[in-house]
Amino acid sequence: MKVERRHLLRGGASLSSLTLLTGCDFSDSNVVQRVLADFSRWNDRVQAALFSGRRLAPTFPADMAVKDFRYNAWYGPDRAPDLNRDDYRLMLSGLVANKRPWTVEQLYALPQVSQVTRHVCVEGWSMIGKWTGAPLKTFLERVGADTTAKYVGFECADGYYESMDMPTALHPQTIMAFYLSDEILPRKYGYPFKIRVPTKLGFKNPKFVTTIYVTNIRPRGFWTDRGYNWFSGI
């Protein structure tokens, strides 16, 4: 399917290079990119104002949860990081009091909640799944994170990196998901855990998290660096 799409885009590319020749392809000009970036910053502010720490994402009956959840990454599932249960350590940095690394056993022993929520992709597709794990808020409190700081950042074993505003990190439905469809999170979905944020677009849900840090300087994001809106709340 991916190959098919690439093929189609190649076909379209020659047509769009025609518009490039005529100078009509103004999307790529620096001025336009700067104006669009300014609007994106404005949208960050609007979304932060719209966000309510108490408003919950809609939840669905358990039988609506998809068992075979869609795999989505810029690489194939066979190239997903294969993290070993015994060697894995979750590192902490930034405005966190206790930076002692966490093992999988310690993480999985945290108090957990389940949610049947909808994953919404920036591309437009959506899928309902069942995730179970520890609220990020619980974890941040356990490690003595400064929850008055502005941002929480994530670094991942696949080179991915993401970040979010503190109000979203403390939202009751923002969890460290250890289980998908009642099974330990399979390797391709981000073992040992992914951050599940039903109030944000799918790409704001990092997998294979290896470092969590707290900061007042807005961290970057893998797709945000590639032109997507940073806040990306839904």
Add this chain to the structure above:
Amino acid sequence: MTPQQPTPHVQTHALMVRIAHWIMALSILIMIGSGWRIYNASPIFGFRFPVWATLGGDVETALAVHNDPGVATGIAWHFAAMWLLFLSYLVFVGWGMVSGHFWRDFLPVGPRSFLRDFIAAARFRLEHRLGEYNAVQRVFYWGVLGLVALMLLSGAAIWKPVQTYPLELLFFGFQGARLVHFIGMTLIVAFLVVHVTLVILVPRTFVAMVIGRAEEPMPQHQAEPVP
């Protein structure tokens, strides 16, 4: 249909109406072009829009820079132009209601007059008179204004399905809102085709929307029977 009076037919548009009209026109074109690029990322139906007709930058450049075929830029365009559309729509509708323009020019309208004028138009018997809106025009303008409202509502449900919940239930869920958004787009594009075609046929309406006033050279229509 109109009283016989020897005055020339004049079309005038208030400055506010013209500014709002052209900002709406520009933002709707941006919304369509960028919307098509976003649609292409995850098509609802078994087709994609030709890339040349979409907005989101050169595909090869986007693949190199964004690792996607221009969805990032398409979304940036869409979520920038939505503010322009929202504001110009508020100004246009607000002005139309407060100034009386809507009530004066777009009413009354009913199914019978619409049918009569529609049949006349289909037979090329409906005359366009500057400053007068026939029943087909009235229905079309109410229709497209309603469609833009529908697009803003379904768009809000897609942009913020959690924060605006249960708005999406109006459209039978999130994917339903996407479908409504697509159908609304299709109808707006259909309106634009008709709208622009008619402007080409009666170019003075374009002049009026640019400089604010246009009139018929000679008011010779009165002698003719009203269709």
